[in-house]
Amino acid sequence: MIRVVLPFHLRKLAHVDGEVQVEVGNPVTLGAVLNALEANYPALRGTIREHETLRRRPFVRFFACKEDLSFEPPEAKLPDAVASGEEPFLIVGAMAGG
Amino acid sequence: MSKVRVLVGTKKGAFILTSDGKRERWEVSGPHFAGWEIYHLKGSPVEPDRLFASQSSGWFGQIIQRSNDGGKTWETPDGSPTAAPEGMPQGQSNKFKYDGEVGTHKWYDGTQHPWEFKRVWHLEPSLTDPDTIFAGVEDAALFKSVDGGKTWREFPGLRKAKGNLWQPGAGGMAVHTILLDPKNPERIFVAISAGGVFRTDDGGQTWKPANRGLKSPYELPDPDAEVGHCVHRIALHPSRPGVLFMQKHWDVMRSDDAGESWREVSGNLPSDFGFPIDVHAHEPETVFVVPIKSDSEHYPPDGKLRVYRSRTGGNEWEALTKGLPQKDCYVNVLRDAMAVDSLEPCGVYFGTTGGQVYASADGGGSWNPIVRDLPAVYSVEVQMLP
Numbered sequence: 029m030i031r032v033v034l035p036f037h038l039r040k041l042a043h044v045d046g047e048v049q050v051e052v053g054n055p056v057t058l059g060a061v062l063n064a065l066e067a068n069y070p071a072l073r074g075t076i077r078e079h080e081t082l083r084r085r086p087f088v089r090f091f092a093c094k095e096d097l098s099f100e101p102p103e104a105k106l107p108d109a110v111a112s113g114e115e116p117f118l119i120v121g122a123m124a125g126g
Numbered sequence: 127m128s129k130v131r132v133l134v135g136t137k138k139g140a141f142i143l144t145s146d147g148k149r150e151r152w153e154v155s156g157p158h159f160a161g162w163e164i165y166h167l168k169g170s171p172v173e174p175d176r177l178f179a180s181q182s183s184g185w186f187g188q189i190i191q192r193s194n195d196g197g198k199t200w201e202t203p204d205g206s207p208t209a210a211p212e213g214m215p216q217g218q219s220n221k222f223k224y225d226g227e228v229g230t231h232k233w234y235d236g237t238q239h240p241w242e243f244k245r246v247w248h249l250e251p252s253l254t255d256p257d258t259i260f261a262g263v264e265d266a267a268l269f270k271s272v273d274g275g276k277t278w279r280e281f282p283g284l285r286k287a288k289g290n291l292w293q294p295g296a297g298g299m300a301v302h303t304i305l306l307d308p309k310n311p312e313r314i315f316v317a318i319s320a321g322g323v324f325r326t327d328d329g330g331q332t333w334k335p336a337n338r339g340l341k342s343p344y345e346l347p348d349p350d351a352e353v354g355h356c357v358h359r360i361a362l363h364p365s366r367p368g369v370l371f372m373q374k375h376w377d378v379m380r381s382d383d384a385g386e387s388w389r390e391v392s393g394n395l396p397s398d399f400g401f402p403i404d405v406h407a408h409e410p411e412t413v414f415v416v417p418i419k420s421d422s423e424h425y426p427p428d429g430k431l432r433v434y435r436s437r438t439g440g441n442e443w444e445a446l447t448k449g450l451p452q453k454d455c456y457v458n459v460l461r462d463a464m465a466v467d468s469l470e471p472c473g474v475y476f477g478t479t480g481g482q483v484y485a486s487a488d489g490g491g492s493w494n495p496i497v498r499d500l501p502a503v504y505s506v507e508v509q510m511l512p
Contacts, residue, residue, distance in 0.1 A: 035185075037161060037162065037183065037185070037186060038186065041186075041189065041202070041205075066217060069205075070202075070204065070205050070206070070216040070217030071189075071202040071205030071206070071217060072217070073216075073217030073218070073220070073221075074187055074188070074217070074220045074221060075186040075187055075189070075220070076186070078187075079218075079220075079221045079223070080223065085185070085186065085187060087184060087185040088185065088186070121185045121186070122185070
């Protein structure tokens, strides 16, 4: 199972507390995790990625194992520690504002 | 005795204010969707406990929320993995896709710019069907849902009404007003900043500009410009849907022929600039506006918050000040932030960018703040409950 940490507002939207877990077959890619997340929690569709293009929204960032994965393509494999469930995949609302 | 429910959208969440028919004591519920911008929320006239809300943020985009219990609990329509029958689209309630070719509109520098969906400004539930709702969005377009907000389709005919000449104002380019004609289900009026007023007589398939008589010499040197006018708000009385009142960027206007022509009724107002305009529930010739000093300042003239009321359908206006701050007040009242109830006497409500929601239980004669310290108020709607 892949562990996913959502930002506060998306946890509220999805009606979950803490981490969520999603099941993803091999290979564990960035796109596969997001697909599984949106399938389990349809309310999140359009909030992390745009509906049609599936492009990451500008103020959303992805991290895992202290690496910024925000600019990785959907087919990029996530670190082994994420695939094994040892480390979570983090979805973060970017710091922005004044 | 009837109850009153006031729905308030703010910069940081939604609030629901309830009272009995006396409108003296209020209960405050909220914030709902804390931290999110709530441009608008409104209830179905057919099923008053069914509410719709437009929730948005710069981080996570647009969300549509729906309540079936008067705002106690909320859901994203079809947002649950088990809610929809197999094969139905899920998680589409925030998908606003322009129909066909996206097209372009006029940009700030006069060049053409592609339409880009940003957010829902206004939600207008059907007068007859609790599952049908209209959404006015930025960049300006009109969408409709017939399944309770689960999926949305655009009326592309609106953007064909010279949409290439529409241009954003300082606040963006949005369909911010949707008026459903209570006597003719095929007729809808919308208002766009800065596009103007548009009317359909065939249920939304085709639209025509309804701006004859509007003068916008600074923005539109062409005195006969059909579109591009910065209309801030329009309002009608349900008993007389052919009579429209308008607060334009400058000028308060009136039409007696369903928007075919307009004439100015600013009369003795201290400023003919403002955002909201509304009509008394029982007196179709009684109209309310909130004059604002502009262009550069956008707060009440002389630091005095005054609602102006005309009992003559315009031109002759009186200042309503009792209970409103008459010094050092520098708030604004936005276009969707005024509403009336249908009790006797008529109640009038408005919210400010300073977070106050004022209520008058006597048609504007005197005012009291229901709440004083909310986030900046974007919208105010009123419901009557049994």
